[in-house]
Amino acid sequence: MPHLTVEYSSNLSGFPEAQMLxxxxxxxxxxxxxxxxxxxKSRCVAHASYAVGTQTAGRAFVHVQLRLLSGRSPEAKLDFxxxxxxxxxxxxxxxxxxxxxxSVEIVDMDRPSYIKDRL
Amino acid sequence: MPHLTVEYSSNLSGFPEAQMLxxxxxxxxxxxxxxxxxxxKSRCVAHASYAVGTQTAGRAFVHVQLRLLSGRSPEAKLDFxxxxxxxxxxxxxxxxxxxxxxSVEIVDMDRPSYIKDRL
Amino acid sequence: MPHLTVEYSSNLSGFPEAQMLxxxxxxxxxxxxxxxxxxxKSRCVAHASYAVGTQTAGRAFVHVQLRLLSGRSPEAKLDFxxxxxxxxxxxxxxxxxxxxxxSVEIVDMDRPSYIKDRL
Numbered sequence: 001m002p003h004l005t006v007e008y009s010s011n012l013s014g015f016p017e018a019q020m021l022x023x024x025x026x027x028x029x030x031x032x033x034x035x036x037x038x039x040x041k042s043r044c045v046a047h048a049s050y051a052v053g054t055q056t057a058g059r060a061f062v063h064v065q066l067r068l069l070s071g072r073s074p075e076a077k078l079d080f081x082x083x084x085x086x087x088x089x090x091x092x093x094x095x096x097x098x099x100x101x102x103s104v105e106i107v108d109m110d111r112p113s114y115i116k117d118r119l
Numbered sequence: 120m121p122h123l124t125v126e127y128s129s130n131l132s133g134f135p136e137a138q139m140l141x142x143x144x145x146x147x148x149x150x151x152x153x154x155x156x157x158x159x160k161s162r163c164v165a166h167a168s169y170a171v172g173t174q175t176a177g178r179a180f181v182h183v184q185l186r187l188l189s190g191r192s193p194e195a196k197l198d199f200x201x202x203x204x205x206x207x208x209x210x211x212x213x214x215x216x217x218x219x220x221x222s223v224e225i226v227d228m229d230r231p232s233y234i235k236d237r238l
Numbered sequence: 239m240p241h242l243t244v245e246y247s248s249n250l251s252g253f254p255e256a257q258m259l260x261x262x263x264x265x266x267x268x269x270x271x272x273x274x275x276x277x278x279k280s281r282c283v284a285h286a287s288y289a290v291g292t293q294t295a296g297r298a299f300v301h302v303q304l305r306l307l308s309g310r311s312p313e314a315k316l317d318f319x320x321x322x323x324x325x326x327x328x329x330x331x332x333x334x335x336x337x338x339x340x341s342v343e344i345v346d347m348d349r350p351s352y353i354k355d356r357l
Contacts, residue, residue: 001222003182007281021170029173037172041180041220043126044168049282051259053275054267061279063241067224077351085353092357100357101279103239105305105347109224113196115204119211119219120341122301140289148292156291160299160339162245163287186343228343232315234323238330238338 001109001116003067004028004042004084009050009060012100014093017044023091027083028066033076052101061101062092070108077106120228120235122186123147123161123203128169128179131219133212136163142210146202147185152195171220180220181211189227196225239347239354241305242266242280242322247288247298250338252331255282261329265321266304271314290339299339300330308346315344 004024008015021042029037052059064084068077081104088102123143127134140161148156171178183203187196200223207221242262246253259280267275290297302322306315319342326340 003222003224009279009281017168018170021168022173022175025170025173037174038178039220040172041128041182041222042170043128043166045166046168047281047283049255049259049284051256051263051280053278054260054263055275056260059276063279074350077348081351081353085355089355089357094357101277102353102355102357103241103279104351104353105241106351107348110196110226112193113200113223113225115200115221115223117204117208117221119208119213119221122341122343136287137289140287141292141294144289144292156293157297158339159291160247160301160341161289162247162285164285165287229315229345231312232319232342232344234319234340234342236323236327236340238327238332238340 001039001069002028004040005065006044008046008062010046010048011098012060012093013095015046016091020044020091023087024084027087028080031080031083033072058097058099060098062088063103064088065105065107067107067109069111069114071111080106120158120188121147123159124184125163127165127181129165129167130217131179131212132214134165135210139163139210142206143203146206147199150199150202152191177216177218179217181207182222183207184224184226186226186228188230188233190230199225239307240266240278242278243303244282246284246300248284248286249336250298250331251333253284254329258282258329261325262322265325266318269318269321271310296335296337298336300326301341302326303343303345305345305347307349307352309349318344
């Protein structure tokens with residue numbers, strides 16, 4: 001059931017999208033909170049139109065949002081963030097002259113109204 | 120006021136974006152919870168960069184998120200999910216060799232700080 | 239820490255993406271709630287695949303979502319919405335024959351599990 005979205009500013013040239021998704025999925029599904037690796041749906045979006053603060057040059061960002069069905073403990077959520085942040089720190093490119101901000105957000109999804117199915 | 124987003128993995132070739140949005144908007148606005156059909160803003164996003172679990176081939180997904188001003192009952196939210204899931208089951212392509220995961224999420228939007236206007 | 243996303247329907251031709259982001263970031267970071275302008279990460283997404291209600295022509299939308307760490311007062315959140323709405327009203331194009339809906343949503347992000355870092 002979890003959904004993961006990676007967003008990054010397109011000035012991070014050489015961003016390894018496929019590897020990033022593969023390693024994030026690996027570490028997230030390795031959590032004891034995830035019953036079946038199959039359930040994790042992840043996507044990566046490069047933003048060509050972005051702005052960081054009020055200065056136009058020299059700044060980049062990567063943001064990951066993980067959406068989980070509600071009910072996880074604060075500790076479990078922080079563990080997910082830490083797993084994700086570790087991969088971001090390792091795989092995010094650092095082009096010269098750019099300050100890169102990384103961030104990770106965990107979101108609770110409303111459980112009673114969530115529907116999933118397979119075709 | 121509601122916002123609807125359809126996301127799908129781009130291996131679902133032939134995904135009927137326009138028809139999907141039209142039929143989702145039809146069924147969502149037919150709910151007694153929606154006062155004016157005009158209020159529903161929907162978009163569809165195909166993801167070329169995605170990963171489902173830890174295996175790279177043979178998997179696809181479609182996810183719909185519906186964002187509503189807070190205050191709906193659990194029954195009303197589940198009814199929205201069911202309306203949406205019925206359309207997804209009917210219109211999502213099933214390319215041979217792909218297992219397709221469908222999911223529907225309902226999100227409460229903070230009502231006091233929400234602003235809407237028309238130009 | 240805040241994240242801002244502008245989405246608009248692509249029938250709003252001439253939408254001033256860079257100026258919109260620059261002026262939104264200017265006004266949002268001018269709020270006394272924001273300690274460092276550097277923290278605001280904004281992006282703009284044009285949707286070519288969209289539908290407003292059940293009618294296919296003559297309708298457009300712009301939606302802004304601002305995600306903030308939880309804990310802001312209702313007044314502070316409404317102030318953010320109003321700052322954003324003022325920029326939208328000023329900069330959104332009004333092509334002839336289109337009714338344009340503007341909306342602004344403020345989202346609380348879970349604070350204990352949020353991680354940020356710089357490279």
